[in-house]
Amino acid sequence: xxxxxxxxxxxxxxxxxxxxxxxxxxxxxxxxxxxxxxxxxxxxxxxxxxxxxxxxxxxxxxxxxxxxxxxxxxxxxxxxxxxxxxxxxxxxxxxxxxxxxxxxxxxxxxxxxxxxxxxxxxxxxxxxxxxxxxxxxxxxxxxxxxxxxx
Numbered sequence: 001x002x003x004x005x006x007x008x009x010x011x012x013x014x015x016x017x018x019x020x021x022x023x024x025x026x027x028x029x030x031x032x033x034x035x036x037x038x039x040x041x042x043x044x045x046x047x048x049x050x051x052x053x054x055x056x057x058x059x060x061x062x063x064x065x066x067x068x069x070x071x072x073x074x075x076x077x078x079x080x081x082x083x084x085x086x087x088x089x090x091x092x093x094x095x096x097x098x099x100x101x102x103x104x105x106x107x108x109x110x111x112x113x114x115x116x117x118x119x120x121x122x123x124x125x126x127x128x129x130x131x132x133x134x135x136x137x138x139x140x141x142x143x144x145x146x147x148x149x150x
Contacts, residue, residue, distance in 0.1 A: 004128045005075035006119035008142040009036045017145055023065050025150040030065060032145075037116065039072035042105070044112030046073055049087070049098050053078030053124065056085030064150050066094050066105065068142075071135050076117045078124065081134045 002011075009032060012020070018033035030038075051057060057079045061067040070089050074081060088097040094105040103111075132139050141148050 003120045003123045021147040040116030041112035043073035043076035043117035045108030051079045056080050056082035058088040060090040
């Protein structure tokens with residue numbers, strides 16, 4: 001089966017929903033194409049900082065667009081949202097706290113723009129269940145092609 005992140009983002013873009021609204025909040029809107037691009041760039045930035053498939057990442061972000069992008073970025077690289085880990089995404093705007101450094105969200109984004117991270121072909125065993133359990137509303141709404149409102 002294709003990966004969860006491919007099914008909830010890439011597939012929508014491929015099948016003509018690229019300009020449909022994925023996120024709506026006080027900052028405005030973000031389309032499925034924009035969400036795919038930003039999550040792929042942040043995913044690549046995280047990967048450059050050492051986050052790989054299976055890496056535990058504590059995501060301590062308030063509900064909003066940054067949380068959605070962080071969850072999807074982790075899904076693109078196979079990172080595991082966790083309550084513990086050597087990597088933590090915290091704050092508004094988010095900052096990655098890595099073992100030897102701290103990196104701001106905008107730097108992660110810029111680091112990933114040269115080569116945004118593709119969606120994996122498939123997910124490891126139980127990965128999809130773990131993401132659905134941690135972020136059911138985000139996954140369910142995007143999977144249905146709906147807009148998430150904050």
